[in-house]
Amino acid sequence: MIYWMHNGLAVSDWTMGLSNVSTASRPSIYFSVLTISNVTFADRGTYTCVSDVNTTGYIVSSKLISTTSTSAEVSVLVPPRAIVLARTSKVVYPMTINVTCSFSGNPAPNITITAPGLTDLQVTAMSTSFIGELGDRLPLRTTTLIVSPSNIVNNGTYTCTANSMSGKLDHSLDVIVQWVPDAPGVLWVLLIGEKIVISLFAATPNNAPLTSYTVKYGNVDCLGQIMENSTDLPPSTNTIFIDVEPSQIYTVQLRASNAIGAGNYTLPTQILTHDKSPSGSPENVSVQALSPYSANVSWMPIPCMEQNGNISGYDVEYNITVDIDDKRYVDTYHGIQAVQSGSELSTIISGLNAFFTYNFRVRGRTVAGYGPYSPSISARTLTSVEPQYLNTSSGFVVTCNAHQEVILSCSFRAGLRPVITWAREDTSASMGGVMTKQIASSSNLTHTGTLTFVRVERTDEDNYTCTATNANGTDAVALYVRVQGR
Known part of the structure; x- marks a missing residue:
């Protein structure tokens, strides 16, 4: 009997047959076929064909005349x-x-x-x-x-x-x-009104989704303090708006972030914002009277956070308040003196009236316009040393016809009200004329006294002296009255 063994174990699936009829010279040949279907890697190994010829030994093949077993190795390709x-x-x-x-x-x-x-x-x-x-x-x-x-x-x-x-x-x-995203591209940076407007190109995300943009901006304020801010914006952002202060140099940078981390900032872009009109006024305004007709006005600068730009100059406005005969008068006239430099913090106002109360206030300006005035401060000019006669167009000789009404007039300028009197050179003769009440002008501190002749006569022809006297001194003028006719 012929049978098969795989790796030393008997295999049941095999067939046996006779190849031809035996003769005395040619014995019969027996064969066996082992068929392996659906070969797997487990079918690899040593296969042995065994012939049971007697009880004492086996033969592997009819071609073998020895009882020694021979094996064939089967390799399965995978x-x-x-x-x-x-x-x-x-x-x-x-x-x-x-x-x-x-x-x-x-x-x-x-x-x-x-x-x-x-x-x-x-x-x-x-x-x-x-x-x-x-x-x-x-x-x-x-x-x-x-x-x-x-x-x-x-x-x-x-x-x-x-x-x-x-x-x-x-x-x-x-x-x-x-890796982290590239820096975003900046299309343009503009200053529109009081905002910096940035238009940007989307950053290259570098294989990780963008998560945000960051805008970093800063400036150095007028106190020298460095002001820095940053704002995170969604990845869909393509336009950025930044509120800014006037007359400042801002530095702006952008960067993008993705799921990996934050990229590099763009190179800094600097923008100078526009000036505005000052929002504050000069501080600590003070006035010092220098003479009866001038005063020095000084002040401290507008607080720097309210200047809103480079202060190019100041305006000093003034008007007068005067007390005459226990009554107060405020003149509607006012003057403005311009100071052309923002570094000048004082100015001398000339052409004032002696011993008058003036109200002063100051405002600053930039190229964009004027700021508000400071609160008013009042000061009185000095009194004159003595009354000062004001020459009139009539001269010092008054010529008139007899029997007419004649009025002599003399005017003095003085801060402190003077007493005006008249005196005739020929003291032995009667005055003839009648002194009228003094008249004072609030606009220029002028005090006027008159002497009226209701009916002038030839006997009234003489020199008449008008004298003004106050606590600071005396001034006088002589007028000659010439009477014509009989």
């Missing part, structure tokens, strides 16, 4: 197969890229790795192990490509190729190198 290989791998720059390829197959496949932009590849030596159950253990080959550090050019598809006599298999792995 094409390469990828073992748990991903299709996508994400790496954060500059971390190391590790591409590991594992393939099973019989015989154990040779593995190569190709990568975009890389020629000198650092690949670990292939290691061989086994995979599967005890009776079905396939060789497993593994190798790893190491790229350190990763770079932008390492982005792309990596291909693992397993090759053996049983077949060839490629497996592709998309390596995505992620």
Whole structure:
């Protein structure tokens, strides 16, 4: 009887037959066929054909004349197969890229790795192990490509190729190198009104979704303090508005952030904002009378946070208040004296009236306009040293016809009201005329006294002296009255 054994174990699925009729010179030939259907890797091994010719021994084949067994080795080829290989791998720059390829197959496949932009590849030596159950253990080959550090050019598809006599298999792995986004592009930066407006191009996200934009801006205020601010904006932003203070140099920078982190800021852009009219007024206004007709007005600058620009000058406005005969009069006339330099903090006002009360106030200006006036401050000019006669167009000789009404007039300027008297040179003669009440003008501190002759006679012809006297002194003028006719 002929039967089969696999790796020392009997195999039941076999057939036997007779090849031809035996003769005396040619014995009969018996054969046996073992059929293996749906071959698997487990079917590999040693197969032995055994012939039971007697009770004491076996023969393997009719071709063998020995009782020694002979075995045939059967090898099963298995094409390469990828073992748990991903299709996508994400790496954060500059971390190391590790591409590991594992393939099973019989015989154990040779593995190569190709990568975009890389020629000198650092690949670990292939290691061989086994995979599967005890009776079905396939060789497993593994190798790893190491790229350190990763770079932008390492982005792309990596291909693992397993090759053996049983077949060839490629497996592709998309390596995505992620890094922080590039700085956003700035289309333009404009100053519109009191806002800085920035139009930007979207930043390149570099394989990770954008999460935000950050605008950083700062300036140095008039006190020398550095003011810095930053604002985070959504990734859909394409226009940025920044509220700014007037007459400041602002520095603006942008950056983008993604899921990996924040990118670099753009180069600084500087913008000078426009001047505005001052929102505040000069402080600590003071007035010092220098003479009966002048005063020095001084002040401190507008607080720097209210200047809103470069102060190009100041205006000093003034008007008068005067008390005459216990009554107060406010003159509607007012003057404005301009100071043409923002660094000058005082000015002398001339052409004032002696011993008058003036109201002064000051305002500043920039190229954009005027600011508000300061609160008014009052001051009185000095009194004159003595009354001062004001010459009139009538001269010092008054010529008239007899029997007419004649009025002599003399005017003096004095801050303190003087007493005006008349005296005739010929003291032995009667005055003839009648002194009338003094008249005072509030606009120029003029005091006038008159002497009236209701009916002038030839006997009234003489020199008449008008005298003004106050606490500071005396002044006088002589007028000659010439009477014509009888």
